[in-house]
Amino acid sequence: xxxxxxxxxxxxxxxxxxxxxxxxxxxxxxxxxxxxxxxxxxxxxxxxxxxxxxxxxxxxxxxxxxxxxxxxxxxxxxxxxxxxxxxxxxxxxxxxxxxxxxxxxxxxxxxxxxxxxxxxxxxxxxxxxxxxxxxxxxxxxxxxxx
Amino acid sequence: xxxxxxxxxxxxxxxxxxxxxxxxxxxxxxxxxxxxxxxxxxxxxxxxxxxxxxxxxxxxxxxxxxxxxxxxxxxxxxxxxxxxxxxxxxxxxxxxxxxxxxxxxxxxxxxxxxxxxxxxxxxxxxxxxxxxxxxxxxxxxxxxxxxxxxxxxxxxxxxxxxxxxxxxxxxxxxxxxxxxxxxxxxxxxxxxxxxxxxxxxxxxxxxxxxxxxxxxxxxxxxxxxxxxxxxxxxxxxxxxxxxxxxxxxxxxxxxxxxxxxxxxxxxxxxxxxxxxxxxxxxxxxxxxxxxxxxxxxxxxxxxxx
Numbered sequence: 075x076x077x078x079x080x081x082x083x084x085x086x087x088x089x090x091x092x093x094x095x096x097x098x099x100x101x102x103x104x105x106x107x108x109x110x111x112x113x114x115x116x117x118x119x120x121x122x123x124x125x126x127x128x129x130x131x132x133x134x135x136x137x138x139x140x141x142x143x144x145x146x147x148x149x150x151x152x153x154x155x156x157x158x159x160x161x162x163x164x165x166x167x168x169x170x171x172x173x174x175x176x177x178x179x180x181x182x183x184x185x186x187x188x189x190x191x192x193x194x195x196x197x198x199x200x201x202x203x204x205x206x207x208x209x210x211x212x213x214x215x216x217x218x219x220x
Numbered sequence: 221x222x223x224x225x226x227x228x229x230x231x232x233x234x235x236x237x238x239x240x241x242x243x244x245x246x247x248x249x250x251x252x253x254x255x256x257x258x259x260x261x262x263x264x265x266x267x268x269x270x271x272x273x274x275x276x277x278x279x280x281x282x283x284x285x286x287x288x289x290x291x292x293x294x295x296x297x298x299x300x301x302x303x304x305x306x307x308x309x310x311x312x313x314x315x316x317x318x319x320x321x322x323x324x325x326x327x328x329x330x331x332x333x334x335x336x337x338x339x340x341x342x343x344x345x346x347x348x349x350x351x352x353x354x355x356x357x358x359x360x361x362x363x364x365x366x367x368x369x370x371x372x373x374x375x376x377x378x379x380x381x382x383x384x385x386x387x388x389x390x391x392x393x394x395x396x397x398x399x400x401x402x403x404x405x406x407x408x409x410x411x412x413x414x415x416x417x418x419x420x421x422x423x424x425x426x427x428x429x430x431x432x433x434x435x436x437x438x439x440x441x442x443x444x445x446x447x448x449x450x451x452x453x454x455x456x457x458x459x460x461x462x463x464x465x466x467x468x469x470x471x472x473x474x475x476x477x478x479x480x481x482x483x484x485x486x487x488x489x490x491x492x493x494x495x496x497x498x499x500x501x502x503x504x505x506x507x508x509x510x511x512x513x514x515x516x517x518x519x520x521x522x523x524x525x
Binding site for chain 1: 278280282283286287374378381385426429430433436437440474476479481483486488489490491492493494495496497498
């Protein structure tokens with residue numbers, strides 16, 4: 075009985091230390107804001123966690139709508155959570171029409187951020203998903219370029 | 221056996237406490253009374269998806285302040301809402317609207333690096349946030365330290381905007397969308413007030429366009445407020461006031477010129493330049509009318525303090 079108690083205690087200590095070693099989502103947002111670079115001002119963040127795509131079904135997507143303003147420059151950054159299996163990417167839509175994506179599925183090239191020079195004020199849709207529909211977690215940050 | 225179980229329980233409890241990092245900023249375990257919630261029947265009139273559609277970045281105080289800064293409009297403390305008397309606010313309605321108004325003022329102060337002046341505003345924001353039971357998202361001490369030291373403007377901007385985003389997210393996730401809607405309205409009306417007052421004295425096309433484009437956003441803001449209209453006389457009055465501002469926009473025209481986006485790579489970053497354009501047509505008289513209506517509503521809202 076005593077041995078079982080010691081094993082359980084050690085197990086819990088290990089789990090606790092492992093949990094403490096994981097950065098919180100807030101930490102990941104801060105890291106991602108830093109990755110946006112100088113001369114940017116943080117506006118918004120999106121916390122994304124998506125399951126693995128099911129065969130013959132649409133790839134899981136996190137969708138968000140955001141007003142973007144004419145004469146403003148925006149930077150959209152994506153950051154994967156440590157240990158995330160999938161690589162996060164973003165696609166920006168204007169009224170259902172794709173404007174840009176940070177991942178090119180035909181070449182496999184992926185960017186960690188995209189800059190958008192906005193010339194039309196309106197409601198835009200941001201899609202976040204993981205490359206090849208892999209499960210994963212991460213954050214998307216939207217900044218204004220000063 | 222009982223003693224062993226007690227020890228295990230004690231260890232689990234201790235470990236839970238030890239492993240909760242930043243627990244002060246994680247209020248997930250707290251439960252809030254729903255006195256300021258709107259009956260489910262009311263909220264159902266606007267689907268959750270539709271509300272989510274319109275609330276992201278509906279009003280960003282730093283964007284308006286950034287335009288004013290680019291125009292080289294000098295900072296004017298005279299446009300800020302007074303902070304004296306904020307303690308007298310009693311209803312959640314007043315507190316939420318004023319939290320939004322002071323949030324916009326904080327953005328204006330920070331963008332102009334008038335951070336020393338922002339301590340009063342920060343103190344009031346903290347009190348209002350506490351009053352609405354969302355103060356846990358507002359790291360007052362760090363914000364105050366960054367403001368006083370003027371050492372890291374980027375961190376200050378990030379922390380202040382992030383606090384508002386977290387408050388908004390928390391309110392919406394916890395069936396307090398009515399309070400979130402009021403806060404967003406407060407941010408919007410103060411940004412609108414600042415922009416219109418500056419536009420009257422500084423003729424700048426970008427700023428005028430920004431004011432004209434609010435016609436689109438105001439429509440969505442009204443849609444956000446509509447489900448709560450019948451919940452109290454205060455909401456109804458606010459909706460009526462916002463409708464009056466919208467009436468000022470009736471003849472303002474927003475049209476679009478089509479164009480294909482251009483994509484390029486610059487310094488390893490992917491850049492897209494949009495060539496489709498929104499065009500605003502607004503006369504001086506229309507601008508003056510909108511400015512007057514916006515001022516009237518804003519002053520009415522801050523008159524409670």
